[in-house]
Amino acid sequence: MMNRSAWLWLAVAGLCMSASAQWLKVPTPGIPRTADGEPDLDAPAPKTADGKPDVSGLWAPAEIMIDDIAKKLKPGSVPFQPWAEALYKHRRETESKDDPTGWCVPGGVPRSDAVPYPFKIAYTPGMVVILYEAVQSYRQIFTDGRELPKDPNPAWMGYSIGHWEPNAFVVETTGFNDNVWLDNHGHPGTESLRVTERFKRKDFGHMDIEITIDDPKAYTKPWTVTQPLLLLPDTELLEYICVENNKDLVHLVGK
């Protein structure tokens, strides 16, 4: 039995995305292949020219967690502040009818890590960019040494800086607006949300993002979940213009 959130996402997929498109079968250059020419997703994780973990590529969730990002945690273990728990329960009871992504804004962070559409991570000096098929949006993750901004103008995607650890690309993001939903069920976030994402590529085709939610206004302590990703070889992002034919709103009626 599919839950309502899954239906919603299928509705989004059906209505906002092209039914078919091009470059879905163009061989991705530079990826390791087996003797029969198939992409070798079990090949070793690549390194950048300067020896750092290379997390670039076209990725999608290997496991659907967008409905409930805490689904793999022990039940009841999300350390809600009381008001945040009440809001979460209200959102569940009203079947996420107030979900801002129904209005075609991006899901923000970490929800975009779990969004069931592909996203592409690309490197350039001083910045890593993530291109999301979902809502045709993007994030810039600055690696040029700048600090997170002080008192930033609130944004759906926040402001991100990144650095490398021996086995991870680590991204810190702050500066969110006050209407953050961490997932479809509506785990709340506030303007004090700070998200740390550890991108850990296990081999060529598999990566985990360890996501730590640190939002003292909404949660009594930081909590961490892991979103597994799968590399999508020999394919491409599609154009996704959500506002063009958005039919979510008529389904977001709640109870």
Next chain:
Amino acid sequence: MRPRNATSYSAIAIVAGLLFFSATPLPAQWLGYRIPGVPRTADGKVNLSAPTPKASDGKPDLSGFWESDTAYFYDLAKDLKPGDLVMQPWAKALQAEREGKEHQDDPLSDCMPPGVPRINMSTDAMVHPFKIVQTPKLVVLLYETSANSTFRQVFLDGRPLPKDPQPTWLGYSIGRWESDTLVVETIGFNGRSWLDTAKGHPQSEAAHVTERFTRRDFGHLEINITIDDPKTYVKPWSAKVPVHLLPDSDLIETYCENEKDEAHKR
């Protein structure tokens, strides 16, 4: 009002300003951050007349944060002589209707992407610059736009343009280097984009847009645009758009979440 630069308004810009004001957020961060690795003059300002930088593969590096001459957002054909741009009869009628109705049917005011090449054009009212992110096999163009933050990918990995592509607002783009110029070819449009805003020059599904990006020096870029759309125009026509670098600044998140354009349409 946004702080990036002060501009004067033409009459058309005031209309556009009404149309586009709603989607634009307040000033944000990292607009005054001193980007490292950039050539600077003795007083610490970015040296806009320094030589064109080179990428790791030896090609000119077009990466940077760019603002185009705003006039072309309104009229892409503004520099053309009579006879340079000849519309097919249906296109001429449609263009006249759009101009007569003060572009009230512009899909951009419904938060659709501006289309190609209009997406490259900054506007008088709200600026809306773009960022070029160059890698050897892929050039990414990051846009604010007056509707939604969005992006284009330009593939330089040797793939051909797709055959009979699924129609899109922003098309499918491949690029190649011709000497020091990045030549971007784009097809696969949905035929609904406007090439410009005040004039409303139409674009059909048959359009083939070529954008030639040449970085003259550190602070100056030129986009030479050719519109080849035989269903709409009797012959191809071109526009040369000057673009300048916005030093020590950055993109601002823009989402069409507070849509008030409708109220200003008439």
